[in-house]
Amino acid sequence: MSEPMLTVDNLLKHYAGAERNVFDGISFDVPKGKVLVIIGPSGSGKSTLLRCVAGLEPIQGGTIALNGQVIDRGEPGNEKSGRAKRSSQLRTKIGMVFQSYDLFPNRTVLGNITMAPVMVQKRPKPDVEREAMELLKRVGLADRAQAKPHELSGGQRQRVAICRALIEHPELMLMDEVTAALDPEMVHEVLDVVLELADAGQTMLIVTHEMQFARAIADKIIMIDSGGIVETSDDPEAFFAHPTTQRAQEFLRTFEFSRHRRTEKDGAGAQTA
Template sequence: MPETEHIIDINGLVKRFNGTAVIDGIDLSVSKGEVVVLIGPSGCGKSTLLRCINGLEPIDAGTVTLHGEPVVHNSRNLYKIRQKIGMVFQSYDLFPHLTVLKNIMLAPMKVQKRSKEEIRAEALKLLERVGLSDKAESFPSELSGGQKQRVAICRSLIMNPEIMLLDEITAALDPEMVHEVLDVVLDLAKNGTTMLIVTHEMAFAKAAADRIVFIDGGVIVEESEPDEFFTAPKTERAKKFLKTFTYSR
């Protein structure tokens, strides 16, 4: 076993929409326990990259592998690979017809076929961890955005994924709810959960990341440690991008 065990390996990934390359040759690996944060201007291909990693989008060239197993859109065993990849979306997407507890319990029951009692106990423990013990029997429509997103995180975590993909999970939230969600993610980071995160929250990126990957125009422009990236970015493009987050008159 090598010292750094790769969970995800992306090699020469190209993704086009109607002939335009949104991802134009990306190589990226994520090791076990690592938190990688993808940042870059909107439309630079970050979210598409995440969608390619769990096979929601067909890719035009290159490979994506999880523990050496290729992830191929529409392939037959894709659902097996997806069980090991947790994904949380910007729009939470809880299942509105199920209670919070059932939202969390559905996949482990139907997909992993674990015992109901065991799952129930674990689901309640997860809810406690994100501070939502009292919402187990609520329906998603009764929750705030921040609460929904925390439930969505639990729903992915209960599958014991090898990696979590977080796609701008606070972008649709009111500012005062951003913190409660990102605190949960920071807690995961501290406990060694492997994560690949797309975010526009720079302060959070700095606090959570082991590595910052700056993407622009469908390619990786810069890759460095967070302290280095935010204080002394190497490339002009990264400098320009970071400037858009500061104000002065």
């Protein structure tokens, strides 16, 4: 069994002035080289969970550990403190791709990708540019290296965003509903890239509501609702085919459609006034 890359232990999150906690002590881990997918209904807090792991939101209880080292400890009362004070180096170890595919608009595609490795990781520019071009080639955008973000489609921008996060060689990649804001025809081109990353062994924590995709990519799956884990499974195929808990069953059913056609057997002459 591989060492867990990410361990979340007893996470408690609370918004100032809210009645209930967002999370009441949630625990899970992401094994190294594996993909954990989080699913759940809207408002269940899946994005918040990801943002807590990212350090964008403060936590009030529990711990978050990366590669065995605790990187965040919950402190009650710190609801208003904003982003976690993590060192630059630590932040480069976790990469995040957001739902809104915003790139830095004043820089080219290549500039977007090379900015952080040069400025933060202090790597030499020529090496960084070479690697950036390789990444762009992998996602099929090598010819757009000099383009500005506004010239690209949403799907293209999102692929660049993935490159931008990848070039820092993060140990853990976080993906927050990365295709939710895209037009349907662009969803596949982005998810194909993510699938390829999984095949290459990148440890990932993914929040998504694309069920087919979740089924294909997950090594482990967690369903969240109302601040707690409803169901965990190390066998995603089994989970999707036969979820154990009732809430999971109801949730998965919301993605299916069936049509009730009236047949003659349903009662003749049943015309409503």
